[in-house]
């Protein structure tokens with residue numbers, strides 16, 4: 001199918017884009033088009049006006065400093081992949097992005113588009129939530145910033161208000177000695193994950209885990225953390241017994257959807273297995 005007829009606008013400035021979106025409630029921004037174009041073609045979305053973000057300046061930078069990493073909304077998956085600084089500045093992100101879609105999609109898909117689309121199985125929301133990321137948005141009422149954990153409100157739902165644009169995602173500073181892992185399972189490389197986990201912890205001098213952060217994707221209605229599982233690991237040495245207990249708790253802590261790809265029990269079991277493997281990987285990374 002082809003999209004319903006729409007008006008196309010390509011503003012030159014952020015202020016112009018915000019004004020266009022404010023003036024037309026039935027307008028939608030388009031960035032890489034990798035999620036929106038299929039929705040338009042299937043006529044699942046039919047905005048009257050498309051506001052193309054491609055000409056907006058200043059939203060495509062990856063900034064790394066002592067505060068952490070800032071990703072402009074127009075940063076593409078391939079930009080993240082190609083930026084070797086991220087291998088140490090944000091390895092969880094760098095690793096997770098390798099699982100996103102296929103080469104052609106990674107060449108166009110953007111940070112802002114992924115956050116706004118809020119697919120429960122998307123990797124970036126999982127990383128953003130795991131890392132206590134913050135999402136900045138701008139609208140006709142000005143700029144506001146919110147924790148990623150509050151930004152994602154449900155499947156394909158966010159706290160974005162009508163007419164607001166995402167400008168950047170901030171991820172806090174990443175200590176070099178941090179233990180981390182990203183694991184997901186998809187039926188084919190590049191497909192959306194049936195389930196995934198993004199995790200990190202810091203190790204104290206006597207080998208006990210501290211500051212444990214675990215987020216789940218795919219087996220949930222939105223990327224979210226598993227506080228009960230984090231509490232089980234915190235203060236303990238991440239050994240086989242801790243990992244086994246955490247994996248069991250993680251499987252019990254999720255309430256996955258069922259669909260034609262997998263039933264809820266399968267996804268629940270996957271979360272346990274992925275967490276187990278991720279924790280082993282993280283602990284091993286510490287010893288390497």
Ligand SMILES: Cc1cc2nc3c(=O)[nH]c(=O)nc-3n(C[C@H](O)[C@H](O)[C@H](O)COP(=O)(O)OP(=O)(O)OC[C@H]3O[C@@H](n4cnc5c(N)ncnc54)[C@H](O)[C@@H]3O)c2cc1C
Pocket residue numbers: 028029030031032033034035036037038053073099100101102105108109110111112113114116117121122123124164165166167190191192193
């Ligand atoms: C076959 C296929 C497989 C895929 N597999 C994966 C996968 O494994 N993992 C994954 O994470 N993604 C996957 N994707 C989605 C892909 O990563 C998209 O690129 C991404 O979700 C959206 O980015 P985009 O820039 O293309 O956004 P667009 O498609 O342009 O827009 C998506 C939504 O975001 C809104 N939007 C865009 N930019 C902004 C902004 N700055 N502020 C506010 N709203 C904005 C749009 O209005 C729209 O609602 C897949 C897509 C396809 C087609």
